Amino acid sequence: MVNSLRKALNTLRKQKYHLIGSHSAVKKCYWVHKALTQKHFCYKGKFYGIESHRCIQFSPAVLWCWNSCLHCWRLRPSDVMSWEESLLPSIDDPGFIADAAIEEHRRTISGYFAYPNIDKTMLKEAMTPKHVAISLTGEATLYPRLGELIKEFHKRDLTTFLVTRGIRPDILANLDEEPSQLYVSIEAYDEESYRYFNKPIFPNLWKLTLKTLEILPSFTSPTVIRITLIKGFNNSEKSLKKFAKLISVAQPTFIEVKAYMFIGASMTRLSRESMPHHKEVKIFAELLANEIGYNVVSESKPSRVVLLSKLDKPVIRHGNCPVSWEDPDPGDEFSGEYGEPETAI
Numbered sequence: 001m002v003n004s005l006r007k008a009l010n011t012l013r014k015q016k017y018h019l020i021g022s023h024s025a026v027k028k029c030y031w032v033h034k035a036l037t038q039k040h041f042c043y044k045g046k047f048y049g050i051e052s053h054r055c056i057q058f059s060p061a062v063l064w065c066w067n068s069c070l071h072c073w074r075l076r077p078s079d080v081m082s083w084e085e086s087l088l089p090s091i092d093d094p095g096f097i098a099d100a101a102i103e104e105h106r107r108t109i110s111g112y113f114a115y116p117n118i119d120k121t122m123l124k125e126a127m128t129p130k131h132v133a134i135s136l137t138g139e140a141t142l143y144p145r146l147g148e149l150i151k152e153f154h155k156r157d158l159t160t161f162l163v164t165r166g167i168r169p170d171i172l173a174n175l176d177e178e179p180s181q182l183y184v185s186i187e188a189y190d191e192e193s194y195r196y197f198n199k200p201i202f203p204n205l206w207k208l209t210l211k212t213l214e215i216l217p218s219f220t221s222p223t224v225i226r227i228t229l230i231k232g233f234n235n236s237e238k239s240l241k242k243f244a245k246l247i248s249v250a251q252p253t254f255i256e257v258k259a260y261m262f263i264g265a266s267m268t269r270l271s272r273e274s275m276p277h278h279k280e281v282k283i284f285a286e287l288l289a290n291e292i293g294y295n296v297v298s299e300s301k302p303s304r305v306v307l308l309s310k311l312d313k314p315v316i317r318h319g320n321c322p323v324s325w326e327d328p329d330p331g332d333e334f335s336g337e338y339g340e341p342e343t344a345i
């Protein structure tokens with residue numbers, strides 16, 4: 001194992017990543033803690049029914065990505081490795097990864113048994129996870145057996161949210177099994193803004209991202225376009241119109257407009273002023289909804305995110321989270337991960 005990779009993996013261990021095999025990891029999510037200790041669920045609980053305390057935050061490519069986005073707050077591969085190392089060193093078995101991910105999730109929450117006044121029923125539920133968020137770090141589609149892995153998780157009665165930057169339409173188009181929900185994360189609205197902000201390591205990645213948006217309507221599972229809003233970069237009227245064109249191609253079930261979070265390594269590349277307040281996210285989302293014929297159907301102030309859809313009821317529920325679209329939030333825009341950045345994540 002090359003030195004840079006060994007050093008990077010040690011850095012992740014210090015950041016409480018639970019490494020699995022040669023390229024995967026689990027890390028306890030901030031909202032698992034909030035759900036178990038305060039019964040506050042993440043925005044995906046409110047929007048899609050995810051029971052946060054039963055959710056595994058996971059990646060099958062923990063240190064591998066073909067972008068170096070300015071807003072990335074985690075350890076970017078390009079910060080620790082050369083592009084020659086941009087492919088996984090070896091390919092672990094999907095069944096082994098699925099079992100280990102469940103075990104590592106249990107390990108991350110075992111400490112709560114010592115917590116005074118912890119809700120024993122929720123803790124018991126948390127030991128039987130129901131959801132996998134394939135979103136932790138890196139680019140999951142760089143793991144070539146992703147479809148088999150999704151199948152293994154489903155066989156173990158877990159739903160799967162797959163979050164991708166869309167750089168591997170070939171992998172997405174040939175998945176053995178679709179995820180329960182498919183996310184494509186975008187910040188850029190054309191090739192120029194993509195090269196500047198997402199810093200692709202290969203020249204054709206914007207074209208591949210557009211290809212992914214073209215095939216999105218062919219998925220039977222719900223699809224989501226998530227726009228991370230960065231003030232001064234993609235919150236202009238020009239970018240809104242260009243996002244509208246991209247969305248008309250992808251025709252997603254849902255659109256999430258979410259504020260950039262001034263946190264971690266991104267603080268060396270962007271400023272606190274780049275982080276929108278919730279009301280600024282809401283204004284942009286409302287304008288975008290008008291532009292594309294979608295409706296604002298829900299929001300979460302603690303996570304500074306607004307949900308757009310053509311659906312008028314929360315009919316797509318992947319779990320039994322007791323909170324739904326119209327329920328009030330347990331706090332304001334400073335009460336969630338934006339309010340207590342470092343400690344939270």
Ligand code: SF4
Binds near residue numbers: 032050051053055057
């Ligand atoms: S869905 Fe995402 S935010 Fe919610 S608990 Fe899972 S990893 Fe955390």
